[in-house]
Amino acid sequence: DAGVIQSPRHEVTEMGQEVTLRCKPISGHNSLFWYRQTMMRGLELLIYFNNNVPIDDSGMPEDRFSAKMPNASFSTLKIQPSEPRDSAVYFCASRGDNNEQFFGPGTRLTVL
């Protein structure tokens, strides 16, 4: 298995633009998590899905953020419109039955 796949690895955009981050979880994993990591705030859970259903999105900072999981093998995190304070590394992780999370390599987002 290739592990959790995220794209793009790096994204530089201008304030106000829409940003879409993508994640492909490990096949067979039924839970998927989106995190944001910054120096100031550390690693924050944004939202997680179980069997493609959003379970807890209380970590989503604002309505500008939205996440979808249309099927078991794909999820997106969208920011519209983006702002400079959204600059961070965004991680996707998936989890199977043994409670261990597997993280993707992350997407480094820079909003100018």
Add this chain to the structure above:
Amino acid sequence: SQQGEEDPQALSIQEGENATMNCSYKTSINNLQWYRQNSGRGLVHLILIRSNEREKHSGRLRVTLDTSKKSSSLLITASRAADTASYFCATAPPQFYFGTGTSLTVIP
């Protein structure tokens, strides 16, 4: 909100020494996990300890859990330069709450 809190925030030791990191959490858990993050990379799972366990070993790693104090410790014995990374504890269920991490530097 974040539940796990690691301390110290930063730790610097000589190669060969032992490194101990602590984690405190707030609510009841099913299990607690430790992860490592190398600079610029995603987190990698190290070890899981269940709430009914008090100690667990994996190679040079030793984890303890005290549910009465809501705390855990991670001991890395005979540290190596390659152990330089940030270490996070995470509590479950159902979702994972990560602490702020301990930055470990092992000096060759």
